[in-house]
Amino acid sequence: MPAFLRWWLCLTGILFLSAHTYAQTLQPYILNGSATQRTCNCYVLTEEVDNASGTVWNKNKINLSQSFNYVFDINLGCKDESGADGIGFILQTQGTNLGSSGQGLGFKGISPSLGVLIDTWHNANENDPAFDHIAIQMNGISDHLDATGNLTPALQVIDGKDNIEDCNWHLLRINWNASTHLLEVSVDNEVRFSITKDLVNDIFHGDPMVYWGFAGSTGGSSNLQQFCAALRPDFAFSSGQILCDGTPVSFSDNSSSFGVITRRWWDLGDGTTSTAIQPPPHLYAGPGSYEVKMVIEDNSGCISDTLRSPVTIGSYPVVDFGPEEFCITGSPLKIGDSSRVDVGTKARWEWDFGNGAVSSAQNATIPYTAPGRYNVELEVTTREGCSTTGSKTIDMFQTPLTAAAGRNACIGEPVELEGSNLTPGVSIAHWYWALGNGDTARTRQVSYTYAAGGSYTARLHAVSTDGCPTAAVETDVEVVDLQLHAGSDTVVAKGQPLQLNARATGSNLQYTWMPSTGMDNPYIANPVAYLQKDQEYHVTVTSPEGCRDEDVIAVKAYTGPEFYVPNAFTPNNDGRNDLFRVTAAGIPKLDFLRVWDRWGKIIFQTADVSTAWDGTFNGQPAGPGTYVWMVQGVDYLGRRFSRQGTVTLIR
Known part of the structure; x- marks a missing residue:
């Protein structure tokens, strides 16, 4: 028992034990079969065992000539696929020792009767739908296709859910209006059926006095199936109530009970207690989170569990937003909320831009398209209903346009x-x-x-x-970089045509060769020259932008065609005479150059006139001594030409 309830009971001289004993003494129900009492107002119809049946009947008949609004908590267990069979709220005149196991839910065969049946097993022989269902039936008939016993079709117990065996407690309300003969059945505050029928005359043959109660059963499958005479403490706030610092809070009792609620105990979370139906408007000392507790007792002496509900008393927002300067770009511009709330949660925003434009977004789009100074207002409201309005002047500036050249x-x-x-x-x-x-x-x-x-x-x-x-x-x-290259220095046989080929980066370039000695055209990139002596050519290239570049190529003229071969070389990497190479004057195409050692092994060969022997064999220095060479090629007139001889490698 909560401490504040013990305080109240001691203050009034009532002991909890006495109240509990009183409730048990005045037990209004008769229990049959597997039914047991779990708490003061709660009963187990079937444990999770097969082939069980339990009924709980109120020993006092009710008069159907009078309206009633009964509220119950029901729990159909936790086993979905293998759970069964269900429970029913039943009105009947046959007595208080009725009930049966299996698919009849304790209702089958009782006549005259009316049953609100919650069925959790698919019985094909009773034309059950596959989902857990609820229906209103009469006179002990549970077959859904029997026209004499069905008052409603079978629907899902909870709209949109196939399973009610979900371990949860659900609120079942049976509301009978005797004057209009309207019977309304709700589950979790959602109406499932609303039918108009004269229960007294159409079912009970003019007798308005009936027993009422719950029945539940299992067969080859089982579930823990329970109900409680509802005793749910609950409270609400008055319409338009704001929960803000400095504003009194009004609490309204919104509890659900099967019987009449006789007493209430409130603890408002700051040391304030009350036993009123609803406490007087209460002013909390400051913003913060408070836990409100509530307990109710009904006319059977049963006391509810303690409702514990946090209530936040919010502080008022300190409004801020920005930025305060914007550059007009033609694209959407955003202004954002940066308000502070010490206690509570920001929930709503109302922007007023002073020109008829408004927004409810936290970060709004600026509506202005022209430079200038504008006044903007923002109202921020918290979830607790606390509102503050702030305003600022913002500046809109024109963004310049630029060009580059x-x-x-x-x-x-x-x-x-x-x-x-x-x-x-x-x-x-x-x-x-x-x-x-x-x-x-x-x-x-x-x-x-x-x-x-x-x-x-x-x-x-x-x-x-x-x-x-x-x-x-x-x-x-x-950035023009001509990168002129006149070509590599070369040799030519005297009188042989020499094709020159200068290369440069760019287009529409102008070339000039100097001197023009022996050239066919000194103003193109690739003139042909005929030489009788050595010559150095300078070439200049000019771009359309006026950029210039120069390069030089040296040409040695030999009597030829002929191979000029040295008779010795010193591969010691001193930069002088380190390579054995052939100068092929007038012989543009080389068939081969081969070098043999004294035992006739080829230790170097090439078909490229520009490739030289560096005095190594298989990557290792060749020994000093005399080596035999032979060279062969085709001269510029197409004739094959060869020479052979020896060269001395000196180390």
């Missing part, structure tokens, strides 16, 4: 970049360039020298004096 440059010369303000009425405070290579600049005009040629995308954004950043704009610039 750049001028191409030759490698080594600066690229010129320039930003422009396309909204002269908005001043720019800062310019920011990203130059496309990781470097940045912070002036409107930039002169920047890129380290390498290529294409670069420079990005520009700016910030106005009001702090509004522009959208980024881009400009592409080209």
